[in-house]
Amino acid sequence: MNPPCARCGKIVYPTEKVNCLDKNWHKGCFHCEVCKMTLNMKNYKGYDKKPFCNAHYPKQSFTIVTDTPENLRLRQQSELQSQSEFWCPSAGPIVKV
Template sequence: MPPKFGGGEKCGICQKTVYAQERVEAGNIPFHKLCFKCKTCKMSLNLNNYAQSEGELYCKNHFQSEVVAKNTQTPV
């Protein structure tokens, strides 16, 4: 039987194994540094400029327009 590799934590975006040197953790979810991007504009994020909603990552601007704005609209 061939050896099994990649049994560690999985990235919250791509679901591939995250190794220590490429790991960023936000909201108790591990991510690859290269996967840690805004869902809307794909800007690279860091722990100082990201926002998270329901497992999705956003830059501060798109968090305001995508998440906060939708949650504050009154139903028609």
């Protein structure tokens, strides 16, 4: 069973496969997200499960981290928790141990 390409969705055969970032790519489809420069296992930089060239790899000085779906989910979860913690109409606020 040959996996689909993470870029174009077509089947990747073993001869043209690049296995990187937990995905399978055609050699030609494994290119920088920004400039489309073709990359290989030696010169790619992985970020967010996507390949980037050296020039376009998001640097630390970039502030990207704030609102990833995962962060939003965690924030919603903790908001829900803090609501239920204090909601008790008969006994008033509950102090969680």
